[in-house]
Amino acid sequence: MNTLEIFSYLKKAGISESHSEAITYVLKESNFYCDFATKTDLKDLRYEMKCLEHRLTNKVGAIVVGTASVVILLDKYL
Secondary structure: OOOHHHHHHHHOOOHHHHHHHHHHHHHHHHHHHHOOOOOHHHHHHHHHHHHHHHHHHHHHHHHHHHHHHHHHHHHOOO
């Protein structure tokens, strides 16, 4: 629904022109500041989270291998 339709609907409902203008303006401005996530945004977010999951898995794996290597070396030389 565009602002002209809102304005016309309010006037037909018996609201004064100045009040209709004010209400229409507030509705228009409130939509300007609303950021809704689109399906594409959510798809991109899922992809980024999958990439992050893989990176974290790799890092944890590297930490486990590094820790195991240190334990083996310490056991061998101590």
